Amino acid sequence: MNDEGVVNRPRGVITDHRGPTGTSTILEFSSVAPGDSSDSGRVVHTRLEDQEAYDTWHLALLTKELVASRRCASDLASTLADLPRPEKNLLVALVLAARPELRRIAELGCSLFELIDGIDAARCVLSRQNEVRVPDVTDLEFVGVDISSVMRDAAAALHPEHRLDVVADVSEVQSFDFLYDRNVSSYAFTCPQALAQFLCRGQAGLLNLFVSLESTFASNRMGKTLTYFGLEELLEELDQPLFHLFGDRSPGHDFSRGRPVVEGFFMYGPEDLASAWWETSQRDPKVAEYFAQKAIRVEPAATLLKEGVPR
Numbered sequence: 001m002n003d004e005g006v007v008n009r010p011r012g013v014i015t016d017h018r019g020p021t022g023t024s025t026i027l028e029f030s031s032v033a034p035g036d037s038s039d040s041g042r043v044v045h046t047r048l049e050d051q052e053a054y055d056t057w058h059l060a061l062l063t064k065e066l067v068a069s070r071r072c073a074s075d076l077a078s079t080l081a082d083l084p085r086p087e088k089n090l091l092v093a094l095v096l097a098a099r100p101e102l103r104r105i106a107e108l109g110c111s112l113f114e115l116i117d118g119i120d121a122a123r124c125v126l127s128r129q130n131e132v133r134v135p136d137v138t139d140l141e142f143v144g145v146d147i148s149s150v151m152r153d154a155a156a157a158l159h160p161e162h163r164l165d166v167v168a169d170v171s172e173v174q175s176f177d178f179l180y181d182r183n184v185s186s187y188a189f190t191c192p193q194a195l196a197q198f199l200c201r202g203q204a205g206l207l208n209l210f211v212s213l214e215s216t217f218a219s220n221r222m223g224k225t226l227t228y229f230g231l232e233e234l235l236e237e238l239d240q241p242l243f244h245l246f247g248d249r250s251p252g253h254d255f256s257r258g259r260p261v262v263e264g265f266f267m268y269g270p271e272d273l274a275s276a277w278w279e280t281s282q283r284d285p286k287v288a289e290y291f292a293q294k295a296i297r298v299e300p301a302a303t304l305l306k307e308g309v310p311r
């Protein structure tokens with residue numbers, strides 16, 4: 001909002017794709033006088049709402065990440081400790097190192113396609129450690145899905161030299177070799193069948209999935225429908241194995257309202273890919289140490305159904 005209380009909306013922002021209304025998303029830029037912690041003394045300089053708030057927050061956060069990845073790639077002194085979000089960038093880079101024939105890389109909810117810069121940063125760090133060779137991102141092809149036109153435009157503008165195609169809807173993606181999903185599947189699909197049909201268009205994936213150990217159910221996060229996919233149904237629909245790698249609970253609010261769920265990181269794909277990925281990780285002592293610290297394992301996801309919710 002400007003001084004006259006008029007909201008300055010960037011042009012081209014879609015405002016109707018946040019799912020059911022009810023919950024508002026707010027991004028506020030405000031100040032308080034020294035020592036004044038009261039809400040009444042707060043001066044609001046800018047207040048963005050709903051889709052504009054969501055886009056602006058993620059643009060800021062992920063631009064910082066993209067810049068950090070580019071710095072990590074160009075600074076010869078950087079190490080694995082400097083790599084942004086290793087649980088995303090390192091783990092994807094290791095799949096590509098283990099299986100260089102996977103060349104068409106998809107991301108569901110690709111945002112700025114900061115994944116491209118993250119893979120490149122991981123490639124640079126790993127090449128300095130000299131044990132694992134990750135393919136060059138300029139030799140890969142990227143296909144992204146993002147519902148936000150702001151994100152799609154930004155992803156294209158930030159990667160003029162890469163081969164990338166960014167679309168608004170999953171129906172526009174015919175095929176891919178490898179998929180990364182940071183839990184956007186829970187927004188994009190409302191049942192395990194639809195998710196499985198999408199996964200079957202590719203050969204493998206690393207997925208942050210919210211699964212229910214009972215039936216599929218829908219919750220709500222920031223005004224968007226959030227699906228917890230029934231794990232048993234999902235496994236029946238998939239044409240490749242699903243492995244649980246690590247994690248069982250996302251930090252923050254419990255959107256499952258106490259139901260038996262796993263909010264974790266999974267690998268989808270043939271067993272030999274999972275073992276090649278594991279073997280590649282163990283070649284580099286620093287990467288092996290990271291895997292041990294995070295307690296990463298390659299366990300058939302069906303085990304979760306037998307073991308129940310991890311404690």
Ligand SMILES: C[S@@+](CC[C@H](N)C(=O)[O-])C[C@H]1O[C@@H](n2cnc3c(N)ncnc32)[C@H](O)[C@@H]1O
Pocket residue numbers: 058088108109110111112145146147148151168182184187188
């Ligand atoms: C929290 S970010 C997660 C993805 C991000 N690239 C990452 O790794 O953290 C969510 C992104 O998914 C997009 N998104 C949300 N719902 C979507 C949907 N149904 N289909 C495609 N993209 C969606 C948003 O516009 C945003 O860019």
